[in-house]
Amino acid sequence: MAAIGIMAGCGIKIMSETKPETRKRKFLLVSPMLNFGPFLPISISVIISILKKADYEIKLFDTTFYKMPQRCTYIADAVKIGMFKSVNWESYGMDNLKENYLSDFKELVRSFEPDFIGISIFTTFNEKIALSLIDAIDDRFSGRVIVGGIHTYINLDAVKKYRKISAIITGECEDVLIEALDYLYNNIDARVKKHNIANFLYKDTRGNWIDSGRTKVSDIEHIPFLNWDYFDDRNFYRPFHGNVLRMGHIEMARGCPFKCTYCINEHFHKQSRGFWRIKSVDRILKEINFLKNKYDLEAVKFWDDDFLAVDIKKIERVTKGIKMMGLKFLCQSRPEHAAEEKIRIIAENGCIQIGIGVESGSQEYRIKKLNRKMTNERIIDAFKSCRKHSISSTAFCMIGMPDETRADILETAKLLRVANPDVINHAIFTPYQGNSLYQYAKEKNYITEDVNYEDYTKCFLNMPLLSAKEVEGLFKTFILYCRLDDSYYELIRKAEVDNEVFRKLKALIP
Ligand code: B12
Numbered sequence: 001m002a003a004i005g006i007m008a009g010c011g012i013k014i015m016s017e018t019k020p021e022t023r024k025r026k027f028l029l030v031s032p033m034l035n036f037g038p039f040l041p042i043s044i045s046v047i048i049s050i051l052k053k054a055d056y057e058i059k060l061f062d063t064t065f066y067k068m069p070q071r072c073t074y075i076a077d078a079v080k081i082g083m084f085k086s087v088n089w090e091s092y093g094m095d096n097l098k099e100n101y102l103s104d105f106k107e108l109v110r111s112f113e114p115d116f117i118g119i120s121i122f123t124t125f126n127e128k129i130a131l132s133l134i135d136a137i138d139d140r141f142s143g144r145v146i147v148g149g150i151h152t153y154i155n156l157d158a159v160k161k162y163r164k165i166s167a168i169i170t171g172e173c174e175d176v177l178i179e180a181l182d183y184l185y186n187n188i189d190a191r192v193k194k195h196n197i198a199n200f201l202y203k204d205t206r207g208n209w210i211d212s213g214r215t216k217v218s219d220i221e222h223i224p225f226l227n228w229d230y231f232d233d234r235n236f237y238r239p240f241h242g243n244v245l246r247m248g249h250i251e252m253a254r255g256c257p258f259k260c261t262y263c264i265n266e267h268f269h270k271q272s273r274g275f276w277r278i279k280s281v282d283r284i285l286k287e288i289n290f291l292k293n294k295y296d297l298e299a300v301k302f303w304d305d306d307f308l309a310v311d312i313k314k315i316e317r318v319t320k321g322i323k324m325m326g327l328k329f330l331c332q333s334r335p336e337h338a339a340e341e342k343i344r345i346i347a348e349n350g351c352i353q354i355g356i357g358v359e360s361g362s363q364e365y366r367i368k369k370l371n372r373k374m375t376n377e378r379i380i381d382a383f384k385s386c387r388k389h390s391i392s393s394t395a396f397c398m399i400g401m402p403d404e405t406r407a408d409i410l411e412t413a414k415l416l417r418v419a420n421p422d423v424i425n426h427a428i429f430t431p432y433q434g435n436s437l438y439q440y441a442k443e444k445n446y447i448t449e450d451v452n453y454e455d456y457t458k459c460f461l462n463m464p465l466l467s468a469k470e471v472e473g474l475f476k477t478f479i480l481y482c483r484l485d486d487s488y489y490e491l492i493r494k495a496e497v498d499n500e501v502f503r504k505l506k507a508l509i510p
């Protein structure tokens with residue numbers, strides 16, 4: 001570091017003379033993941049690029065392939081209830097998990113002696129892992145601990161209370177990270193020079209959090225290409241219909257034009273952070289081509305919230321370009337944008353899978369409570385088009401939402417039976433702070449205990465019309481309600497609580 005050694009969490013001391021730097025600055029980046037099905041987080045991948053460009057020496061500590069005390073059972077549960085096909089992961093070494101993530105982390109901090117430890121946090125189970133890692137940092141550590149990620153946007157007050165952290169990036173970081181790190185590295189004291197860096201807070205010597213009051217979204221056209229050099233090679237492999245594909249995870253656009261009441265984009269819009277940005281055709285194709293050649297990809301997956309919201313001409317140019325590179329691709333969209341002409345174009349150009357948000361099959365509930373104004377017919381047509389053009393489709397939906405009834409949930413199942421997607425990916429509604437559906441549930445007193453974000457099979461709402469137990473039974477049997485006809489409904493209701501009946505009925509589904 002610069003002139004004065006600093007204890008983590010103690011904040012910034014009075015500025016002293018900055019010595020010329022004799023070595024590269026070191027950054028230890030931490031991705032506190034569970035083996036959710038490995039992937040390449042865009043946040044970590046873009047931060048690596050930014051740090052590389054600024055000539056940092058980098059190490060990545062990714063917990064994906066560790067045996068963790070918290071175990072994500074998402075994939076196993078999804079296979080159990082018939083959502084996903086099981087896949088032969090073993091031959092890819094997916095079951096080869098290391099032990100003792102905390103001691104390996106401590107050893108890495110000791111041997112690498114980073115100037116910065118940067119940790120990315122979601123509100124989900126990542127927060128617990130992140131906190132265990134922060135706690136494991138030795139009190140004598142003389143660098144800075146900086147955190148970022150979605151959790152810091154919407155739970156900032158809680159994040160400020162984490163012991164041992166010196167700074168927070170509460171927003172997108174591409175345009176501000178290096179400036180913020182310079183500020184921290186040079187020990188500038190707020191009493192000498194107050195910073196004006198957007199999305200950046202740091203703790204001063206008195207423990208006060210200082211920010212500039214400025215927020216900023218990144219200019220995604222001009223951010224560097226993603227960098228996956230530091231990830232374990234297993235992170236490239238994703239299951240696809242019982243097979244495995246070597247895949248890169250990318251973004252063409254950030255943000256979403258809509259404001260559904262359960263989604264982070266509603267919050268982004270309020271903060272004017274969420275405005276929808278799209279990379280140019282030239283830029284995105286150059287990036288994909290670079291990544292394909294460097295990492296030997298078979299496919300790319302776009303994490304864009306709504307890939308098909310983009311103008312049809314642009315979709316055609318981008319997807320034709322991808323086809324010419326010999327790549328397959330996967331994406332996700334809203335039913336309104338999955339119109340047949342767009343589906344035809346992406347199918348012709350190598351789209352093998354599309355995820356489409358349905359959420360609720362009750363048109364009234366969907367419009368009034370979720371602020372999703374598409375009709376049921378539109379939803380059915382979207383999946384019909386996918387079938388017609390041989391794109392595998394996944395329908396995303398939620399059950400157990402505030403004030404939802406058993407009848408509403410069965411309407412969702414019936415709509416999905418007609419729409420007939422290849423995969424039905426349903427989840428129990430989990431309230432996340434920062435959106436109005438969470439607020440509604442809170443005001444109605446439906447959220448009575450702390451939500452345990454590790455357990456996807458639990459309902460955390462206590463509602464008068466539908467008990468948590470009933471929601472959990474409906475979750476277990478939801479695929480049966482979607483795939484079997486009404487004559488089975490009585491039996492399926494039994495299967496909600498009787499595992500033997502459940503097992504027999506599940507065997508009827510191909
Ligand atoms: C892609 C995605 C996934 C992927 C990959 C996740 C990942 N970690 O990359 C998969 C499918 C695995 C996934 C799973 C889930 N997801 Co998700 N996912 C997304 C999505 C659509 C895009 C995320 C993304 O790549 N954004 C682009 C990047 C560049 O932005 P970013 O991650 O915020 O990073 C920027 C800044 O935050 C900051 N930053 C981030 N980390 C750090 C670290 C440091 C040190 C610094 C300085 C800065 C910094 O800089 C980055 C660049 O600007 C978001 C929606 C959204 N619009 O954000 C939901 C979202 C993040 N997911 C969400 C949820 C709930 C889940 C699941 C729990 C869903 C479920 N029940 O199955 C699981 C949990 C898995 C997990 N814990 O990671 C919620 C999270 C809510 C919350 N409060 O945390 C979101 C916001 C969706 C929503 N509609 O509300 N998800």
Ligand code: SF4
Pocket residue numbers: 256257258259260263264265266305306334357
């Ligand atoms: S369309 Fe999807 S990404 Fe956009 S606001 Fe609604 S739920 Fe969020």
